[in-house]
Amino acid sequence: VAGEDAPVAVTAAEARALIRAGRWTGLTETLAQQSVHLAPVAVPSEWALPLLQFCVRNPIAAPVIEVLGPGEWMTDLAPDGDLRTDVPRWQVWEAGVLAAEVTDLRPHWRDDLVTVLLGTSHLFAGPLKTAGISAETVDNPRPAIYRTARPTRQAGPLAGPLFVTVKFARPAEVATIVRVTARFPAGHGAPVHVGDPALIGLDGEQPAFGAPLEVPDGTVPLFWACGYTVLEALRAARLPWFACHAPGCAFIVDLPPEQFEVV
Amino acid sequence: VAGEDAPVAVTAAEARALIRAGRWTGLTETLAQQSVHLAPVAVPSEWALPLLQFCVRNPIAAPVIEVLGPGEWMTDLAPDGDLRTDVPRWQVWEAGVLAAEVTDLRPHWRDDLVTVLLGTSHLFAGPLKTAGISAETVDNPRPAIYRTARPTRQAGPLAGPLFVTVKFARPAEVATIVRVTARFPAGHGAPVHVGDPALIGLDGEQPAFGAPLEVPDGTVPLFWACGYTVLEALRAARLPWFACHAPGCAFIVDLPPEQFEVV
Numbered sequence: 001v002a003g004e005d006a007p008v009a010v011t012a013a014e015a016r017a018l019i020r021a022g023r024w025t026g027l028t029e030t031l032a033q034q035s036v037h038l039a040p041v042a043v044p045s046e047w048a049l050p051l052l053q054f055c056v057r058n059p060i061a062a063p064v065i066e067v068l069g070p071g072e073w074m075t076d077l078a079p080d081g082d083l084r085t086d087v088p089r090w091q092v093w094e095a096g097v098l099a100a101e102v103t104d105l106r107p108h109w110r111d112d113l114v115t116v117l118l119g120t121s122h123l124f125a126g127p128l129k130t131a132g133i134s135a136e137t138v139d140n141p142r143p144a145i146y147r148t149a150r151p152t153r154q155a156g157p158l159a160g161p162l163f164v165t166v167k168f169a170r171p172a173e174v175a176t177i178v179r180v181t182a183r184f185p186a187g188h189g190a191p192v193h194v195g196d197p198a199l200i201g202l203d204g205e206q207p208a209f210g211a212p213l214e215v216p217d218g219t220v221p222l223f224w225a226c227g228y229t230v231l232e233a234l235r236a237a238r239l240p241w242f243a244c245h246a247p248g249c250a251f252i253v254d255l256p257p258e259q260f261e262v263v
Numbered sequence: 264v265a266g267e268d269a270p271v272a273v274t275a276a277e278a279r280a281l282i283r284a285g286r287w288t289g290l291t292e293t294l295a296q297q298s299v300h301l302a303p304v305a306v307p308s309e310w311a312l313p314l315l316q317f318c319v320r321n322p323i324a325a326p327v328i329e330v331l332g333p334g335e336w337m338t339d340l341a342p343d344g345d346l347r348t349d350v351p352r353w354q355v356w357e358a359g360v361l362a363a364e365v366t367d368l369r370p371h372w373r374d375d376l377v378t379v380l381l382g383t384s385h386l387f388a389g390p391l392k393t394a395g396i397s398a399e400t401v402d403n404p405r406p407a408i409y410r411t412a413r414p415t416r417q418a419g420p421l422a423g424p425l426f427v428t429v430k431f432a433r434p435a436e437v438a439t440i441v442r443v444t445a446r447f448p449a450g451h452g453a454p455v456h457v458g459d460p461a462l463i464g465l466d467g468e469q470p471a472f473g474a475p476l477e478v479p480d481g482t483v484p485l486f487w488a489c490g491y492t493v494l495e496a497l498r499a500a501r502l503p504w505f506a507c508h509a510p511g512c513a514f515i516v517d518l519p520p521e522q523f524e525v526v
Contacts, residue, residue: 045312049312049332049377052315056328056329066319183525185448262452262526263446
């Protein structure tokens, strides 16, 4: 879905309705930009405690905004919403293997599922634009996720490396980007690393998702902790079953990003 | 324990050893001031999910720093520590009634307990002093906790009003106090209310704990969300069993407060 005929969703409720009707199955970043976009992860209830422990121990990668369940698919953050139908694409993972990618999770739903909603970096997209950061930086044309050499704090069976996203900034923009993003810890906060990718183990490595890392001339790479860290930990633990959003396909709720601004 | 003969504990490990040896059973605020002080709450594992949901839904009152269990009483945040012996005084609550106050929780320990460690406002005590805030303000001589008329966000059986602590500041200090404390969301962050106590329902009411509210002449009262909110919700739900620290008796861990500074 793109171009001049693409449907428009300004409010979170409109975005959810569009997605629920099957009229939007792509990335959500352009929808309801003044609303909070969250990343859902649903696990069987016996995995809820390790998952929450892993998130609490790695809060920059996994900022927990809401926890639903067992079996709940509605939240008062999205009054008319249904988590199962209001995410453009869900992935179902079984024993570490992608078993299905679906636009409707209802046929896969189970009454014992606990769903964790994680904050995303969409939280500071608006504030970065307001701060005058160039669209080339903010709207990275090559979204990608990279595996670093940094460990996370383990929680029982859940462990693994930190994954990061990247933006490329002009040197004069770096400080502003750090200061603006730091105000939104619920959206991964300040970068975990600014500069030489090799120092966090990104030395010519292929991405986990998206485009290979190439730092454009005259720019500084800024790396943010990414919620993908949680999904990889769940896959590596070979969880019998879990569901998560396809990359970039968020659940949009009726909250303004400003609510999560800390200072 | 007080006065010139009072034992001194500068590091977190020293403070835990002092408490474990039974040589300190009082408030922890003067111990290991450069370390993070946490408020432990232990519940049977079937209550872990509602407790964590309540905390996530009320993050200013209940900032979750760590989750242990089931049955765990050690954390790598305090390598030599034992939660059960390293808190000056534990309270054991049964069906909403105080069943015991003990210096050693081991006889009461159960293998199914999940312990949540909450951040406390001790986190910004040092930064406030560094910012030049007067000791009269920072070291409130009349510590107290008050029940407000503000509701919390419910999580299953856990609900109830927001409880707050108070500091009294000179008008010229208010902005500095707000700015400094806002940088520590893990320590309850910025005040939830500044000014007239009646507007949050504190109109001549007795405190839940400590001294009655009397705003000194020439000062402005600042109110912070308090972890007591969680304990009251657990008591109101008449949990069959839970344990928590006695007011002001924290578990001190090997982390510097600066680690939790956001901006």
